[in-house]
Amino acid sequence: MRGRVDSAPGRVHCPERGGVGREGLASCGGTVIRFENVGLRYGTEAEVLRDISFTLQPGSFHFLTGASGAGKSSLLKLMYLAHRPSRGLVTLFGRDMALVTRRDLPELRRQIGVVFQDFALLDHLSALDNVALPLRMAGTPEADVVAHCSEILRWVGLGNHLHAKPSTLSGGQKQRVAIARSVINRPRLLLADEPTGNVDDGIGMRLLYLFEELYKLGTTVVIATHNEALIRRFDHPRLHLDNGRLMVLPARGRVEARAKDARANDPAWE
Amino acid sequence: MALRPVRPRSDLPLAIDPSSRFLGWISALMAFLAALALAGAMLVSDMAQRWDSGLAGGLTVQVAPMPGAPVASLDERAEAALTVLRSFPGIRTATLLGGGEIARLLEPWLGAGATDPLLPMPRLIDVVADGPVDVAALRLRLTSAAPGATLDDHAVWLADLRSFAGAIRLAALGVVVLIGAAAVMTVVFAVRTGLAIHRPVVELLHLMGATDRYVSRQFERHVVGLSLRGGGIGLLLAGGMLYGLHRASQGLRASLLPDLTLQPWQWVALLLVPVALAVLALVTARWTVLRTLESMP
Numbered sequence: 001m002r003g004r005v006d007s008a009p010g011r012v013h014c015p016e017r018g019g020v021g022r023e024g025l026a027s028c029g030g031t032v033i034r035f036e037n038v039g040l041r042y043g044t045e046a047e048v049l050r051d052i053s054f055t056l057q058p059g060s061f062h063f064l065t066g067a068s069g070a071g072k073s074s075l076l077k078l079m080y081l082a083h084r085p086s087r088g089l090v091t092l093f094g095r096d097m098a099l100v101t102r103r104d105l106p107e108l109r110r111q112i113g114v115v116f117q118d119f120a121l122l123d124h125l126s127a128l129d130n131v132a133l134p135l136r137m138a139g140t141p142e143a144d145v146v147a148h149c150s151e152i153l154r155w156v157g158l159g160n161h162l163h164a165k166p167s168t169l170s171g172g173q174k175q176r177v178a179i180a181r182s183v184i185n186r187p188r189l190l191l192a193d194e195p196t197g198n199v200d201d202g203i204g205m206r207l208l209y210l211f212e213e214l215y216k217l218g219t220t221v222v223i224a225t226h227n228e229a230l231i232r233r234f235d236h237p238r239l240h241l242d243n244g245r246l247m248v249l250p251a252r253g254r255v256e257a258r259a260k261d262a263r264a265n266d267p268a269w270e
Numbered sequence: 271m272a273l274r275p276v277r278p279r280s281d282l283p284l285a286i287d288p289s290s291r292f293l294g295w296i297s298a299l300m301a302f303l304a305a306l307a308l309a310g311a312m313l314v315s316d317m318a319q320r321w322d323s324g325l326a327g328g329l330t331v332q333v334a335p336m337p338g339a340p341v342a343s344l345d346e347r348a349e350a351a352l353t354v355l356r357s358f359p360g361i362r363t364a365t366l367l368g369g370g371e372i373a374r375l376l377e378p379w380l381g382a383g384a385t386d387p388l389l390p391m392p393r394l395i396d397v398v399a400d401g402p403v404d405v406a407a408l409r410l411r412l413t414s415a416a417p418g419a420t421l422d423d424h425a426v427w428l429a430d431l432r433s434f435a436g437a438i439r440l441a442a443l444g445v446v447v448l449i450g451a452a453a454v455m456t457v458v459f460a461v462r463t464g465l466a467i468h469r470p471v472v473e474l475l476h477l478m479g480a481t482d483r484y485v486s487r488q489f490e491r492h493v494v495g496l497s498l499r500g501g502g503i504g505l506l507l508a509g510g511m512l513y514g515l516h517r518a519s520q521g522l523r524a525s526l527l528p529d530l531t532l533q534p535w536q537w538v539a540l541l542l543v544p545v546a547l548a549v550l551a552l553v554t555a556r557w558t559v560l561r562t563l564e565s566m567p
């Protein structure tokens with residue numbers, strides 16, 4: 001089964017996609033994420049997320065959509081272990097998060113790349129040092145750190161801003177630094193909260209291709225976005241939040257043609 | 271003026287914290303005081319040692335004139351005492367001081383008249399021991415062989431000096447311990463403040479997979495850098511002050527004051543003050559960060 005999403009027991013969506021080597025990824029290692037009847041509330045407010053149940057298989061790609069305030073960021077926070085659910089079961093890489101100790105969290109979190117909605121760059125560090133954070137945490141040799149980080153920053157078009165502080169970068173440039181940081185250590189799971197919110201469609205497209213590259217290498221990707229144009233261009237299944245509940249909408253199955261088309265028209269930038 | 275941390279790149283912008291500004295200077299002050307206390311303790315120890323080696327192993331026997339008492343003459347009793355001393359185990363030499371020598375010892379007090387042969391001078395015997403001497407047994411045999419002979423083994427003197435030096439050393443040690451406690455409290459305060467100020471960044475680092483040790487290393491580097499450099503400055507000031515005192519004490523004509531010279535190894539020991547301060551800061555910072563983070567989600 002490829003890129004499969006179970007929204008509830010008995011309802012199985014099997015988005016049809018072309019591509020090579022996905023079967024192997026899906027069958028080995030079990031699910032990446034499983035939510036069962038998960039609810040989340042902030043303080044004593046009403047639940048922001050209600051009865052969320054779904055499963056993400058390894059190597060799948062989903063868009064996460066919903067109106068502003070629908071709970072997209074909240075759902076992502078549950079996935080990158082920033083919040084614990086108020087109720088329900090969350091498993092990540094096959095491990096029940098209720099049973100995971102504080103000591104085990106760093107190891108799990110290192111396998112997740114996150115693009116935060118507000119970028120969450122450290123203002124006193126240069127673009128390169130920001131991108132380097134996950135590598136330095138993992139103890140990568142300093143020479144490799146610099147090489148990899150400058151390479152990926154060049155790739156997102158920031159080759160001339162390696163040593164710029166975030167405060168001197170534009171919104172879109174900051175976003176690209178945040179994206180570079182989220183993918184630098186080749187995470188198993190990539191979660192992006194509005195990663196193209198501040199860039200024009202040309203750059204947004206290019207950034208999405210970056211996510212697509214990782215997806216092709218086996219990374220599981222979830223991207224929260226409002227950008228219908230992008231969603232239409234890249235035909236992936238959708239997790240849709242409405243009034244705190246999750247619906248799963250399958251892909252329409254015309255990916256390859258559109259993606260090829262898009263790649264051919266991709267304007268060179270910078 | 272703030273002491274900037276050695277490593278400019280840290281994941282936490284600790285260098286611009288208000289607490290950083292004083293941590294370095296407080297380290298300087300603490301190292302200064304600790305170095306002075308330590309130097310004082312070492313100087314007192316040296317002094318006590320010199321008294322010790324000067325007086326220990328030396329005994330003095332005094333045979334007092336006893337006019338009117340039914341005893342042998344002063345010289346005979348002195349001879350008897352010498353005989354006892356020379357045959358006693360553990361005693362190397364026993365020398366009778368001549369009248370001239372005694373007069374010279376007394377001259378500062380009695381003036382030129384000290385040489386007057388009519389003065390009833392006691393006989394003094396200078397004894398050098400080269401092993402353990404049973405002082406009580408010796409005293410007994412001396413008084414029976416030579417009535418009027420008293421044995422002074424400087425034990426009382428020495429005990430007084432030793433306990434005085436010990437008290438000074440203890441006081442210095444107490445000062446050093448107090449300074450260490452102050453250092454620990456300062457670092458705890460600075461680290462807690464830093465964690466509170468940078469809580470969002472710490473949470474972000476956690477979300478990216480930083481371990482608590484990774485976060486604590488940021489703080490450790492910061493406080494070690496500051497305390498090493500602050501401590502270095504404090505040590506320089508203390509060294510300058512000690513050298514100044516040493517020079518001043520050498521200028522004095524009378525040697526009433528104890529010698530204020532530190533041995534080379536003692537200077538090295540003082541060099542360890544900022545190092546010890548840094549180690550203390552490191553351990554404290556690590557402990558504080560790890561304990562505080564335990565309570566974070």
Ligand SMILES: Nc1ncnc2c1ncn2[C@@H]1O[C@H](COP(=O)(O)OP(=O)(O)OP(=O)(O)O)[C@@H](O)[C@H]1O
Nearest residue numbers: 042043048066067068069070071072073074075117
């Ligand atoms: N830390 C918080 N404390 C209290 N309420 C919160 C918190 N974070 C989010 N909420 C509430 O939860 C709901 C969902 O917020 P969330 O940020 O998940 O929405 P979103 O779908 O990401 O919106 P947007 O598209 O604008 O980013 C909102 O009503 C919001 O007010």
Ligand SMILES: [Mg+2]
Nearest residue numbers: 072073117193
């Ligand atoms: Mg959001």
